[in-house]
Amino acid sequence: MSRPAEGIPEPRHRLGLAALAGRGRETAVGGEDGPCGPDVVGGLAAAWAEAVAGTSYVSMSRSEIEQHLAGLTRQLVTALLAEPFDPTPARQVGAAMVAAHFTGTETLNRTVALLATELPARLGLFRDGCQGPVVERVAAVQGALAAGYAEALRQRTLDEQEAISQAVFVARDQTEQALRASEARFRAVFAEAAIGIGVGDMAGRILEANASLLEMMGYSLEELRQRNVRDFMHPEDAASVWRLYDELVHGQRDHFRVEKRFFRSDGEVIWTHLTVSLIRDDRGHPTYQVAMIEDVTDRHLLQERLRYQALHDPLTGLPNRALFLDRLSRAFETGGRDGRVGLCYLDLDGFKVINDSLGHDVGDQLLVAVGQRLDACVSAPGRLVARIGGDEFIILVERSGSTQDVVVIADHVLAALEAPIRVGEHELAVSASIGLVERPVHGTTPADVMRDADITLYWAKSDGKAKWALFDPERNAREVARFTLSATMPAAIERGEFYLDYQPLVRLSDGQLVGAEALVRWRHPEFGLLAPDRFIGLAEETGQIVPLGRWVLREACRQARLWQDRFGQRAPFISVNLAVRQSRDPSLVADVAKVLAETGVEPGRLQLELTESAVMGTADEPLDALRALSAMGVRIAIDDFGTGYSNLAYLRHLPVHELKIAGSFVEGLRASAADGSHVVDARIVGTLVSLAHALGLGVTAEGVETEAQARRLDDIGCDSGQGWYFARPGPPDQITRLLS
Numbered sequence: 001m002s003r004p005a006e007g008i009p010e011p012r013h014r015l016g017l018a019a020l021a022g023r024g025r026e027t028a029v030g031g032e033d034g035p036c037g038p039d040v041v042g043g044l045a046a047a048w049a050e051a052v053a054g055t056s057y058v059s060m061s062r063s064e065i066e067q068h069l070a071g072l073t074r075q076l077v078t079a080l081l082a083e084p085f086d087p088t089p090a091r092q093v094g095a096a097m098v099a100a101h102f103t104g105t106e107t108l109n110r111t112v113a114l115l116a117t118e119l120p121a122r123l124g125l126f127r128d129g130c131q132g133p134v135v136e137r138v139a140a141v142q143g144a145l146a147a148g149y150a151e152a153l154r155q156r157t158l159d160e161q162e163a164i165s166q167a168v169f170v171a172r173d174q175t176e177q178a179l180r181a182s183e184a185r186f187r188a189v190f191a192e193a194a195i196g197i198g199v200g201d202m203a204g205r206i207l208e209a210n211a212s213l214l215e216m217m218g219y220s221l222e223e224l225r226q227r228n229v230r231d232f233m234h235p236e237d238a239a240s241v242w243r244l245y246d247e248l249v250h251g252q253r254d255h256f257r258v259e260k261r262f263f264r265s266d267g268e269v270i271w272t273h274l275t276v277s278l279i280r281d282d283r284g285h286p287t288y289q290v291a292m293i294e295d296v297t298d299r300h301l302l303q304e305r306l307r308y309q310a311l312h313d314p315l316t317g318l319p320n321r322a323l324f325l326d327r328l329s330r331a332f333e334t335g336g337r338d339g340r341v342g343l344c345y346l347d348l349d350g351f352k353v354i355n356d357s358l359g360h361d362v363g364d365q366l367l368v369a370v371g372q373r374l375d376a377c378v379s380a381p382g383r384l385v386a387r388i389g390g391d392e393f394i395i396l397v398e399r400s401g402s403t404q405d406v407v408v409i410a411d412h413v414l415a416a417l418e419a420p421i422r423v424g425e426h427e428l429a430v431s432a433s434i435g436l437v438e439r440p441v442h443g444t445t446p447a448d449v450m451r452d453a454d455i456t457l458y459w460a461k462s463d464g465k466a467k468w469a470l471f472d473p474e475r476n477a478r479e480v481a482r483f484t485l486s487a488t489m490p491a492a493i494e495r496g497e498f499y500l501d502y503q504p505l506v507r508l509s510d511g512q513l514v515g516a517e518a519l520v521r522w523r524h525p526e527f528g529l530l531a532p533d534r535f536i537g538l539a540e541e542t543g544q545i546v547p548l549g550r551w552v553l554r555e556a557c558r559q560a561r562l563w564q565d566r567f568g569q570r571a572p573f574i575s576v577n578l579a580v581r582q583s584r585d586p587s588l589v590a591d592v593a594k595v596l597a598e599t600g601v602e603p604g605r606l607q608l609e610l611t612e613s614a615v616m617g618t619a620d621e622p623l624d625a626l627r628a629l630s631a632m633g634v635r636i637a638i639d640d641f642g643t644g645y646s647n648l649a650y651l652r653h654l655p656v657h658e659l660k661i662a663g664s665f666v667e668g669l670r671a672s673a674a675d676g677s678h679v680v681d682a683r684i685v686g687t688l689v690s691l692a693h694a695l696g697l698g699v700t701a702e703g704v705e706t707e708a709q710a711r712r713l714d715d716i717g718c719d720s721g722q723g724w725y726f727a728r729p730g731p732p733d734q735i736t737r738l739l740s
Ligand code: C2E
Pocket: 503, 518, 519, 520, 531, 532, 533, 536, 549, 552, 577, 578, 579, 609, 639, 640, 663, 702, 703, 704, 705, 722, 723, 724, 725, 729
């Protein structure tokens, strides 16, 4: 502030003002009575104080103000009178006014006016015609004071602003610090989170991503920022993923959580748990989306692997039964009204032999090789080859066009297995039996199809090896009925559902009733009255014929005893059919003996009818049984003679008493046919009869339906006849009536 104030003119005249001022008074400037003496200065200060009174708010009394201004007045006077003249100290006076808060708007005005009038006047400077230089000096002092004042005021304003801004800054700094602290905490969480976090705007532009996310995805932040969320669509994303995303960006939901896979920058796929949340602004408008992405690839792969293991056969790597059943059910669910499904159920022929003879290792390798061949020859979209049991494979055709489709596959499979399979040093010939089922899914169930495939495989097996069989509902219905019958037979015997009809055996020479054949019937609660051909064969297969035959024998003998009691010697013998299986039953002889003993029927009144196959070409035991029965006095008859081996010469060695000639021979004797075939038949029967008689056997003709047949048979020499001509099989009363 000591430099000369700009724009303040240097005094044009250099004259000794101090001298001027002191003239006549002889007083030095600073002396007691000089221009700076207490009178002059005090007067000036009082006038100054008077001029500025009330223009500024200063915390001083009037006398303190005067005292303060007196100091400043002295400086001004000194500056005005100084030689050489320098107005600069007046600047300090201006600055001092500001410092003492003489800063009211009128204060400077009045001070400057006072300097122009009172200061020179009181110093007596307007005397002696030197007004010009005085005015110039006063103006310079005024200017310097005003400049110092303005400068100080400006500085003070600046200082005040600075103080305010400093205060504001400090205040702001403190809030910022708090904010920064919370932001830092947030940043740390964001940056160091193990989970990937990304922030995007509502258009899907990626704005931020933390280190975990970058590492997970294999991108730099810059690369990610150039991408859109939708770029991360995976072709196999569930449709729901992007539907949920759309709902979120349209503000219809606030978050969603899905399992989703992503492509990394290197093309690798990662599996994640993705949670996306919507961030709204103060007014609730969607502004950002935040994605939290957890890499669960390892967990997922493990699960996949476990799932794979659960659904595949470890030996062949083929789908297992569980996967097959799952796909089968799905084929049903998605098949709709017109969908069809096909199964080829395949079982290796003779696998057990290979396994048992060459060992399980060879067996295992063979299964692997078969699995490969099947897969190679069958595999196509919509088809599944599964291993569902030891040597059982199944081929599922999910959308079959027609039955022909599965037939073609079965042919391919049989052809593919024709070439031997090499396992170690073994060349193994394998074949398979295949059960085929092909049908619309509508109206059936997976369980039905599986059951029918199983049945059909069984048919294929029993038809011979290396064959396929196609499911046939009629055959199945028959078999089901047969199965039902055989399953219910034991209970039926106990419930008394069986009964016997009796058909007379008549002596041809005089028409005398000599015997009665017992023929079993089943009054079935569901199927009605069943003839023996419906259930005897079945009973033979299942073995039920043994208890059933025992019941027939006892029932027939019970009836025979009644006739025996009533008619004595005229009572008919009873003829009971024995199935092959019964004839081979070791307890046959004992059973017969027991029944005869229990019922008291004479053994000679019991005849047992056996077919030729039961007595011919068999081992010794059954013949021993027949011999034992014969020795007991029981008669043995060969039933339906002529339909089997018809080895008359062999009969010589057998304990047989009667031949029953099958109805088919008798048929030819019905009448005189135009071609003369009746003559041939008559000759055959005639030969049979004479040969039988030569062996000491009696002959009964079956199926006698007409009087002519009966007469002819009598002419030929046949002993007895049985047939509708005499009587149809009927209840025992019929026999009783005929005898009475
Ligand atoms: P089968 O022993 O040859 O019995 C004679 C069959 O010829 C009977 O049929 C009888 O009804 C029928 N028949 C009798 N006269 C005539 C005729 O003039 N013309 C024609 N066309 N048929 C006639 P059914 O009762 O149906 O018995 C069929 C077969 O069932 C029997 O043939 C027999 O082999 C077997 N069977 C019947 N009952 C038993 C039984 O208790 N045990 C065993 N193991 N088999 C039995």
